[in-house]
Amino acid sequence: MGYTIQTSVSGEFDEIVDVTIAALEDEGFGVLCDIDVQATLEEKLGENFQRYRILGACNPALAHEGMGEEIELGALLPCNVIVYETDDGDVVVSAVDPQQLVGIADNEALDSIATEVSDRFERTLSAVDDEFAAASEA
Template identity: 75%
Template sequence: MGYTTRTTVDASFDDAIDATMAALEDEGFGVLCDIDIQATFQEKLGEEFQRYRILAACNPPLAHEGLNEEIELGALLPCNLIVYETDEGEVVVSAGDPEQLVGIADNDALDSIATEVKERYDRIIESLAAGPGAATET
């Protein structure tokens, strides 16, 4: 079983970033942090790397509910989505599976929250996959 849901999008890298941020916003998430791995590796290591961004997303009401149930849940927050360009030039958007991540906490009170986040992430990935030639994988 994979730990992400992903899709290849029919868009430029920059357009995929914009579309992913818009889809996150539509589902009630904000991007707390946008980490440019390519730029970081170049700056810190002098190494080349493909275009790769980590979007650290948060849905405040769901995060609040989760932290009230499990104070240590913050170690798993925020939820990350990644956008990267493959060696073949394809652009991929991938989201971690919150049900698997929350399963680490072994707290049944978090199950409904994880399911809600997963459903929202699935809708985000599906909306991004709507372009021609996109293939969603789980």
């Protein structure tokens, strides 16, 4: 069983990252951290790696509600969304599947929150798809 939901688009990497962040913001998420994996691996290990960013996304209201039900839930936050370039030049935007993530807690009170986050991530990925489908048609 997969642990992410994702889409693949064609476009300029940094623009896709920007559109992804804007789409997350439209769904009520802030990006608490933005890790440039390529730059980090180059700096720390001297290794080359594909363009790869980890965006730590958090919806404060949903996080608050979830931690009210399960105080240890903070260990699973923020929800990560990754953006990376494939060997064929496409860019994948992939979000952790909140239902898989929250399933670890085995607390039914979190099910509706996981569904809400999942729905918001699906809309985020659809917005990215729509943005770059429109760009490729122009």
